[in-house]
Amino acid sequence: MTEQKRRETLEESLKALPIVEYQWMDAEELEFSQKVRYICRTECPRYGKSWSCPPAVGSVEECRKRCLEFQELFVFSTVAEVMDLENMEEVLKSKTGHERIIRKIRDIFRPYFGEILALSGDSCYICEACTYPEGACRHPEEMLPCIEGYGIVVPALAEKAGITFMNEGNLVTWFGVLLLKEKKREEKNA
Incomplete structure (x- = not known):
C-alpha cells in the first residue's frame, strides 16, 4: 500500500472521531526546548510525580x-467546552475524552505502522495515585506521556502544522501527537 493510500484509508477511519484539525508531518520537524522543561519543573505540580x-x-x-527514531508524526487537536477556563479541575476533567480519542487513533493506526509513540497534552491521570518513583507503572501500555514533558514546543508545532493553538470562549484545545515508525519488511509480509 502506498503512503498516500494508507493516509486516505486512515483519514476515512478518523472521520467518525471528533478531531478538529490534524496534519501529517515529518518527525524531524519537531522543535525541542529546555525552556519547556524548565516550565514543567517550576510550574507543573505533576513534575517528578508521574511516569x-x-x-x-x-x-x-x-x-x-x-522521537527522531520515528519517520513521521500525526498531530491533531480536539476541543472541549468548559464553564470556567479558570477552574483547572474542570479543565483537566475535559481531557478524559481527548485521551480516549488518542487511544482510538492509536488503535486505528496500529495495523499500518511498526511502532507508535503516542503523546498527550497533559500528565497521565489513569491512576488516582501514580506509583512513580517507588514502583513500576501499572498501565504502561495505556499511559500517555506528556507532549511538553518531552520538551516539545507545542505552539511551534501547531504553527508548523497550521493548527489553531487557542480557541475562543470557553473552549479548551487539547493536542495529541502520534509518532509513527514504518513496519519492517518481515512485518509487512506477515
Whole structure:
C-alpha cells in the first residue's frame, strides 16, 4: 500500500472521531526546548510525580532522540467546552475524552505502522495515585506521556502544522501527537 493510500484509508477511519484539525508531518520537524522543561519543573505540580512526566520520561535530549527514531508524526487537536477556563479541575476533567480519542487513533493506526509513540497534552491521570518513583507503572501500555514533558514546543508545532493553538470562549484545545515508525519488511509480509 502506498503512503498516500494508507493516509486516505486512515483519514476515512478518523472521520467518525471528533478531531478538529490534524496534519501529517515529518518527525524531524519537531522543535525541542529546555525552556519547556524548565516550565514543567517550576510550574507543573505533576513534575517528578508521574511516569508520564519529567524526569521519568528522560532528559529533553533523550526524548528528542527517541522521537527522531520515528519517520513521521500525526498531530491533531480536539476541543472541549468548559464553564470556567479558570477552574483547572474542570479543565483537566475535559481531557478524559481527548485521551480516549488518542487511544482510538492509536488503535486505528496500529495495523499500518511498526511502532507508535503516542503523546498527550497533559500528565497521565489513569491512576488516582501514580506509583512513580517507588514502583513500576501499572498501565504502561495505556499511559500517555506528556507532549511538553518531552520538551516539545507545542505552539511551534501547531504553527508548523497550521493548527489553531487557542480557541475562543470557553473552549479548551487539547493536542495529541502520534509518532509513527514504518513496519519492517518481515512485518509487512506477515
